């Protein structure tokens with residue numbers, strides 16, 4: 593009887609090791625925290641698109657260590673990377689992770705949520721992301737990543753929903769620090785959230801800022817995104833951390849690249865839409881030389897331009913819509 597129980601226990605542990613092995617395929621990329629202020633750290637992903645060579649580590653995340661626990665901002669792009677981030681936090685502090693704030697429900701920021709949930713953290717996101725985890729778009733993206741990021745994204749990977757869906761701005765105190773969560777969407781996505789660590793004036797803004805690579809504008813509302821950038825500049829952060837690219841200590845100057853790119857998309861594609869020029873022709877005619885050498889140009893630029901073309905078309909058809 594006793595030996596049967598031992599065998600059962602051994603089998604159970606093998607099964608669970610296999611399961612966690614499947615869920616958390618090993619990585620060789622390093623997730624190394626950079627300290628930007630007394631309590632705030634971030635990790636810097638590769639500048640290119642998610643790929644097998646960067647093992648999906650192409651986005652940033654951050655964390656704030658307080659005497660009453662840790663607050664995390666975004667969870668990286670695979671369960672394995674989320675676990676690496678959690679282990680990196682463990683090397684800095686033994687405080688528990690209390691909360692993860694999700695900037696938006698794009699794969700490269702949320703597929704790493706699972707290990708944080710398992711560690712007991714509460715996930716917060718904006719209500720406008722509520723439908724995403726069960727949507728056809730989420731399923732399609734997951735299928736794509738199970739191929740392009742195998743084995744790190746696999747059958748065990750799922751899109752973890754938030755525990756709390758914010759309707760608007762929120763704030764809380766933890767360990768003597770004030771955390772302000774701002775709803776800054778719709779911009780890059782409808783559900784964009786930013787997090788300000790008030791006493792240290794460090795602001796996380798997710799994908800409102802792309803530094804050193806072509807932004808991904810997918811289904812973004814670029815007009816509202818430009819307004820959100822103005823709002824971010826108005827906060828005058830000492831350190832600004834975007835979803836891709838290095839942290840900035842000169843917010844206005846470093847937001848300029850994203851801003852100029854969005855303005856250029858809207859201008860060129862807006863003129864084409866206005867003149868009823870066919871998209872392909874307009875795209876080929878547009879001068880992209882300022883951007884063509886940057887990481888992610890090949891995968892993102894044409895789609896960005898097409899989205900801008902469609903948006904500008906509908907904006908030009910909708911009287912009273914503010915125009916760029």
Ligand SMILES: [Zn+2]
Nearest residue numbers: 696698780799
């Ligand atoms: Zn994004």
